Structure formats: structure tokens, C-alpha cells
Amino acid sequence: MSVAIATAARSTAAGARRYGLWITTALLLAGLPQAFASPIAIAVLNKMGIAIIFALSYNMLLGQGGMLSFGHAVYFGLGGFIAMHALRLLGGGPAALPVPLLPLVGGLAGLAFGALFGSFSTNRAGTVFAMISLGIGELIASSSLIFKGFFGGEEGISGNRTRGLAIAGLNFATDVQVYYLIAAWALLATALMYAFSRTPVGRMANAVRDNPERAEFVGYSQRTVRFVSFCAGGFFAGIAGGLLAVNYEIVTEETVNLVTSGNVLVMAYIGGVGYFVGPIIGAIIFTLLQSLLSDYTEIWLLYLGILFLATVLFVPTGFAGVLMMHEPARRAGRLHRLALPYLAAGAVALGTAVGVVGLLEMVHVWSSAATGRTRLRIFWTSVDVARAAPWLVFAALAVGGVLALRRVAPRAAAAFGEATDRGQGAAR
Amino acid sequence: MFELVFFSLLNGLVFGMLLFLLSSGLTLIFGMMGVLNFAHAGFYMLGAYFAFTLTGHIGFWPALVLAPPLVGVAGALVERHGLRRVHRFGHVAELIFTFGVAVLIEEIVQLVWGRVAKSYEVPALLDFPLFTLFETSFPAYKSFMLLISVGIFVFLFLVLTRTRAGLIIQASLTHPSMVGMLGHNVPRVFMVVFGIGSALAGLAGVIAGPVLGTFPGMAQVLGSIVFVVVVIGGLGSLAGAFVASLLIGVLQTFAVALNYSLKDAAAALGIGLAAQSAFADLWTVTIAQVAPILPYLLLVLILVVRPMGLFGTRET
Numbered sequence: 001m002s003v004a005i006a007t008a009a010r011s012t013a014a015g016a017r018r019y020g021l022w023i024t025t026a027l028l029l030a031g032l033p034q035a036f037a038s039p040i041a042i043a044v045l046n047k048m049g050i051a052i053i054f055a056l057s058y059n060m061l062l063g064q065g066g067m068l069s070f071g072h073a074v075y076f077g078l079g080g081f082i083a084m085h086a087l088r089l090l091g092g093g094p095a096a097l098p099v100p101l102l103p104l105v106g107g108l109a110g111l112a113f114g115a116l117f118g119s120f121s122t123n124r125a126g127t128v129f130a131m132i133s134l135g136i137g138e139l140i141a142s143s144s145l146i147f148k149g150f151f152g153g154e155e156g157i158s159g160n161r162t163r164g165l166a167i168a169g170l171n172f173a174t175d176v177q178v179y180y181l182i183a184a185w186a187l188l189a190t191a192l193m194y195a196f197s198r199t200p201v202g203r204m205a206n207a208v209r210d211n212p213e214r215a216e217f218v219g220y221s222q223r224t225v226r227f228v229s230f231c232a233g234g235f236f237a238g239i240a241g242g243l244l245a246v247n248y249e250i251v252t253e254e255t256v257n258l259v260t261s262g263n264v265l266v267m268a269y270i271g272g273v274g275y276f277v278g279p280i281i282g283a284i285i286f287t288l289l290q291s292l293l294s295d296y297t298e299i300w301l302l303y304l305g306i307l308f309l310a311t312v313l314f315v316p317t318g319f320a321g322v323l324m325m326h327e328p329a330r331r332a333g334r335l336h337r338l339a340l341p342y343l344a345a346g347a348v349a350l351g352t353a354v355g356v357v358g359l360l361e362m363v364h365v366w367s368s369a370a371t372g373r374t375r376l377r378i379f380w381t382s383v384d385v386a387r388a389a390p391w392l393v394f395a396a397l398a399v400g401g402v403l404a405l406r407r408v409a410p411r412a413a414a415a416f417g418e419a420t421d422r423g424q425g426a427a428r
Numbered sequence: 429m430f431e432l433v434f435f436s437l438l439n440g441l442v443f444g445m446l447l448f449l450l451s452s453g454l455t456l457i458f459g460m461m462g463v464l465n466f467a468h469a470g471f472y473m474l475g476a477y478f479a480f481t482l483t484g485h486i487g488f489w490p491a492l493v494l495a496p497p498l499v500g501v502a503g504a505l506v507e508r509h510g511l512r513r514v515h516r517f518g519h520v521a522e523l524i525f526t527f528g529v530a531v532l533i534e535e536i537v538q539l540v541w542g543r544v545a546k547s548y549e550v551p552a553l554l555d556f557p558l559f560t561l562f563e564t565s566f567p568a569y570k571s572f573m574l575l576i577s578v579g580i581f582v583f584l585f586l587v588l589t590r591t592r593a594g595l596i597i598q599a600s601l602t603h604p605s606m607v608g609m610l611g612h613n614v615p616r617v618f619m620v621v622f623g624i625g626s627a628l629a630g631l632a633g634v635i636a637g638p639v640l641g642t643f644p645g646m647a648q649v650l651g652s653i654v655f656v657v658v659v660i661g662g663l664g665s666l667a668g669a670f671v672a673s674l675l676i677g678v679l680q681t682f683a684v685a686l687n688y689s690l691k692d693a694a695a696a697l698g699i700g701l702a703a704q705s706a707f708a709d710l711w712t713v714t715i716a717q718v719a720p721i722l723p724y725l726l727l728v729l730i731l732v733v734r735p736m737g738l739f740g741t742r743e744t
Contacts, residue, residue, distance in 0.1 A: 127462075132732070146713055146717050146718060299535070302535035305528065308528050313510060316514070368539075
């Protein structure tokens with residue numbers, strides 16, 4: 001009896017915790033435009049919301065299904081194009097389509113193309129799947145420049161979202177209204193994708209990813225399981241594409257090309273493909289870098305590439321993985337013991353980064369600035385790339401930093417190991 | 429008509445042999461390590477840029493000799509310090525790693541050499557038409573490209589089949605652990621093969637740079653095509669890479685030369701197709717315009733119908 005009560009109490013508490021997170025997120029999303037009211041901030045938030053749905057849909061393939069795709073932008077972009085065509089066709093006519101439902105049109109288009117291309121590409125996993133996805137990606141990307149009627153050539157196709165059917169006075173004339181639309185769809189799509197990962201199909205996708213042979217023996221066709229995940233991934237990518245069409249009122253061939261496919265891989269991987277929240281974190285980091293870093297430096301893509309490669313080499317579990325790694329230590333209440341070693345390592349890493357960034361920026365000025373311009377404003381100072389001194393300072397910082405990191409990093413790792421091990425021992 | 433066929437064949441041969449220079453290294457690396465190296469075309473681009481810079485200082489001919497080994501060293505370093513590290517996380521992680529390297533190479537090239545195309549020119553010694561047929565001339569430089577790539581093909585073939593080093597490499601392709609048991613340092617063999625493969629890609633860049641252009645997007649232009657070649661030929665198969673290179677090379681040059689569309693074909697049969705329709709693009713597009721998508725169509729078809737490729741012995 002008491003066990004039953006305890007169980008019930010625990011499940012209520014767990015339920016409160018579970019739904020509490022969603023409710024908190026919803027409140028947070030509702031309040032964000034008040035905190036960041038500038039038009040630029042709203043634009044960044046809109047971009048971020050779309051990126052989050054896109055990255056999460058990608059992780060249904062890579063993280064949950066073990067399918068490395070190099071052509072996920074196909075479903076994103078085609079969803080966007082078809083949503084845009086729907087807006088143009090139905091926009092002001094008698095059969096007017098409410099704009100809030102436009103992403104659903106994109107999603108259904110993504111689903112249809114996912115089913116079409118997935119029907120043969122999910123036969124196999126691993127490298128064959130990756131290659132087919134690349135082939136399809138290249139196929140659609142090249143077609144987008146050839147078939148001008150549908151893709152609109154290089155200038156893309158555009159529409160007017162305010163001409164859609166207005167519901168309850170929402171005509172989407174302002175970006176803030178679009179923000180709430182994107183936020184609502186992002187929350188809904190995230191909840192649906194999370195729910196999908198908890199269904200038997202979602203669980204079987206994990207099983208097929210880890211051991212396809214055993215999954216077959218349990219009685220599931222690995223092909224079918226992959227196909228279902230693939231279609232679902234296409235559907236949510238299409239929703240993101242539909243939101244893109246609403247947000248920018250223009251869809252260009254850029255949205256289907258390989259750069260976009262590569263970007264979503266980078267987003268998901270930096271965030272951490274092993275965790276549901278990983279791609280969300282990745283999409284936020286990526287959008288922030290894209291929107292803010294590009295204001296400060298022309299070579300932000302290089303930094304992004306370095307960040308991506310460093311993630312692959314040193315922290316393959318991504319940002320979310322690093323956070324989750326500290327869960328045992330936090331539960332044991334030993335997180336504060338990590339502060340000092342982490343602070344030391346962080347300071348050294350920061351110094352190294354300053355050195356490396358300084359060198360790269362100086363190379364950039366030296367190689368591509370207009371002739372005669374040798375001054376570079378960096379880190380609140382002005383340096384002259386024609387002189388040797390700044391090169392030496394930054395090089396010393398970079399090299400010294402790397403050498404120091406090799407001494408400090410093991411200490412931080414040891415402190416982490418200690419906090420985690422003892423934490424687990426106490427929990428047991 | 430004969431003129432068109434002759435020159436398309438000749439150009440297809442030149443382009444095909446260039447593709448072979450790239451795909452031979454890629455297919456060897458795949459055969460050995462099971463890694464499809466996304467960065468391979470990046471090394472091709474590095475070759476062109478290294479040669480451009482070296483040409484400015486020491487002239488084209490020394491650059492031709494020096495640039496490929498430099499690229500090879502870069503490739504070996506990537507293998508030694510990057511690929512070997514991610515190897516334990518499996519093939520998908522390796523694929524993602526080489527994708528990252530490809531992105532990084534492109535960014536580094538833009539950082540050092542800038543975004544605009546470089547004027548990497550054909551050397552003056554070879555800048556003349558070799559022969560003229562029906563008022564179309566064939567540049568001497570293209571025959572030089574052909575000579576180099578055929579030379580490399582013969583050299584590679586002899587090394588792999590006639591020398592002891594080739595024997596060890598071939599054995600490592602199929603039985604790496606057995607080769608290790610016999611006392612060979614297999615990881616070092618891998619590194620050397622990766623380096624040589626990169627150097628071959630670099631060489632392709634050195635000789636293709638003046639003709640196909642030296643610009644930061646040059647890796648992307650050829651990168652996917654090279655994938656198509658190795659997949660169609662059969663991953664790990666040198667003979668397959670050779671046949672597929674020529675096939676794709678000839679296919680591309682012929683398609684570009686044909687200015688016919690479905691509408692023309694229908695008109696020849698006496699069928700008129702409406703010019704104003706939502707699907708008008710489908711039949712007004714000429715073969716020359718769809719030339720860029722033909723290889724990918726072929727790639728998807730091959731992967732669906734015969735995943736081991738034309739000459740492959742095992743599945744990807």
C-alpha cells in the first residue's frame with residue numbers, strides 16, 4: 001500500500017517535473033521578445049527557432065537513427081519552396097490558406113519527398129546511406145538552378161505573407177507576430193519529436209542504430225524502422241522550411257544546397273547528437289555565431305570550422321555531452337570543487353584563443369585587405385601587421401598557451417574524475 | 429559531326445584521366461581504411477594553390493615537382509594527428525571528421541589566398557596549339573595533362589603489382605591484421621598511403637589549376653564528381669576507378685556539347701509540346717543544361733541497383 005502511494009507520489013512529482021519543463025519553456029518563449037525587443041534580436045530569434053526545428057529533425061536521422069545524411073536540406077528547402085508556392089497560389093484567393101498553417105504544407109511536402117527518396121535510400125545504413133543522401137542532395141541542388149519555373153533560378157521565389165487569411169487579427173505584418181508563430185511551431189514540433197523518440201518506433205530506431213542484426217532478430221525490419229524515422233525527419237525539416245518561407249517571404253536555391261545540409265550537420269554535432277537537447281543547443285550556438293560573430297570578423301566561418309573540428313576530435317559527445325558528463329558530480333554536490341581547476345584551464349584556454357585569433361586576423365589583413373592597409377583593430381587595441389612585434393606577441397600567446405594547456409588540462413581532468421568517481425560511490 | 433565527336437572524346441579523355449588522378453588516391457584510401465575521404469578534393473585545391481605560389485617564386489616546373497609532396501605531407505599529418513584519433517569512434521565519425529577537414533581547408537585557402545580566383549596560368553613553354561583540325565585547335569597543355577596522368581597511371585600500376593611495397597599495400601587492403609602479424613607497421617602503411625593519395629590529388633590540382641581555374645570553390649566543383657567516380661567504379665577498385673573516370677569524363681564533355689531538349693526530340697517525331705506550362709522546364713531544358721546533374725543521377729542509380737559499383741567486390 002505504502003509502496004503504491006510512494007510510487008504514485010513519485011510519478012506525480014516526475015510528471016510535474018516533466019511538464020514543468022515544457023511550461024517553463026513556453027513562458028520563457030513568450031517573454032523573450034520583451035527582453036530582446038530590438039528588430040535585430042527578433043530576427044535572430046526567428047532564425048534560431050527555425051534552426052532548432054531543422055537541427056532536431058536532422059538528429060532524428062543521425063543521433064537517433066544512426067543515419068549520416070549529407071542532403072537533409074533537400075526536405076527543408078523543398079518544404080520551403082512548396083509552402084511558398086502554396087502561399088502564392090492560395091494567398092489572396094477564395095480558398096485562402098491561413099498563414100499559421102503554411103508550415104504544415106511545408107511539412108507534408110517534406111514528408112512526401114522523404115517517403116519518395118527514403119523508399120530506396122534507407123535500404124542500407126552507414127556509408128551507402130551517406131553517399132545516396134549526398135547524391136540526392138547534389139541532384140536537387142543542381143536541379144534548382146536548371147528548373148527555373150519551380151525554383152525561380154538564382155533569385156528564388158518570393159511571396160507576401162500578409163496577403164494570407166488573417167485569423168484573430170493576426171496578419172503577420174510585424175516580425176514579432178512571426179516570432180510567436182515560429183515559437184509556437186518550434187515548441188509543438190519539439191514536443192512531437194520528443195514524443196516520437198519515446199514511442200516504440202523511436203526506441204527501435206535507437207536499437208537499429210546500435211545493432212541492426214539484433215533488432216532484426218527481435219522481429220523488426222531495420223529497413224522499415226529507418227524509413228519511418230527518415231519520413232518523420234523529412235516532415236519536421238519541411239515544417240522548418242515552411243517557417244522559413246513565412247519568415248523571409250523568399251526562398252532561394254541556397255536553402256536546398258549542400259552548404260545548408262552541411263550547416264545542419266555542424267549544428268547537430270556541435271550541440272551533441274547523443275542527446276535530445278543537443279541539436280537545440282547546437283542550433284542556438286550556430287545562429288549566435290552566424291549572426292553576432294559575422295559582425296566582428298569576416299573569417300567567422302573559419303572559426304566555426306575550427307570549433308566543429310575540435311568538437312569531432314576532442315569532445316565527440318558535443319556540448320550537451322559535456323554538460324551531462326557533470327551530472328554525477330552535481331548530484332553528489334561536488335561541482336564546486338571543479339571551479340578552481342576549471343577556472344585555471346579556462347583562463348589558459350582563453351589566452352591561447354586570443355593568441356590564435358590574433359594570428360588568424362593578422363593573416364587575414366595581410367592577405368586580403370586593400371593594399372596599403374596594414375592596421376587592424378583587435379581586442380580593443382590597434383596593431384600594425386607590417387611590424388614584427390604583434391606577430392611575436394600573438395604567436396607567444398598561442399604557443400605558450402598550448403604548452404600551458406598540456407599541463408593544466410590533465411589537472412582539470414583529474415579533478416573531474418575525482419568528483420565523479422566519489423560522487424558515484426556515495427550514490428551507490 | 430566528326431569534329432564534335434573527335435574533340436569531345438579527346439577532351440573527355442583529358443578530363444577523365446584527371447578524374448582518375450583524383451579518384452585513384454581516394455579509392456586506395458577507402459580500400460585500405462574504409463574511409464571515404466571528404467577532404468580529398470581539398471588536397472586537390474591545396475595542390476593548385478601551392479603550385480600557384482611556388483610558380484611565382486621558382487617557376488612552373490620546380491613547382492610541379494615540389495607542390496605534390498608538400499600536399500602529401502599535409503595529408504599524412506591529417507591522417508596521423510586527426511583521422512587516427514577518431515578511428516575508434518567508427519566510420520561515421522571518420523566521415524564527419526573528413527567533412528570538417530574539407531570545410532577547414534576551404535576556409536584556410538580563403539584566409540591565405542583570398543576569395544577571388546588566382547591567375548595561375550599555363551606555362552609559356554606549353555602555351556601553343558598542338559594541332560588544328562577542322563578549324564578547332566587542341567592546346568598543347570591538355571596533351572601535357574594527358575601525358576602526366578597516363579604516366580602516373582602506368583607508374584601506379586607497376587608499383588602496386590611489381591614491387592614489394594605494392595605487395596604490402598595490396599595485402600593491407602584486404603588483410604590488415606595479417607599484414608600486421610607479419611611484422612609490418614600497418615598504421616604507418618595507412619599513413620603513407622593517405623599521404624600518397626593526397627599527393628596524387630595535389631598533382632591533379634597542380635596540372636588542372638591553369639585550365640579549370642584556381643579559386644576557393646574548385647574543391648566543391650570536383651569533389652562530388654570524384655565521389656561519383658569511385659562509387660560507380662566500385663569502392664576500393666583501381667580498375668573500376670579508371671573505367672568510371674573515363675566514363676564520367678566522356679559523358680560530361682559529350683553532354684555539354686549536345687544542345688538538344690526533349691522538345692526537339694518530340695518535334696522530330698512530329699509531336700508539339702506546349703511552351704507555356706508549369707512543366708515547360710522539363711522539356712525545354714537541353715542536355716547541355718542537365719549535364720551537371722547526370723553524374724549524380726548515375727550515382728543514385730548505381731547505389732540503388734548495384735551498391736558495390738561496377739568493379740567492386742564488396743558493398744560499401
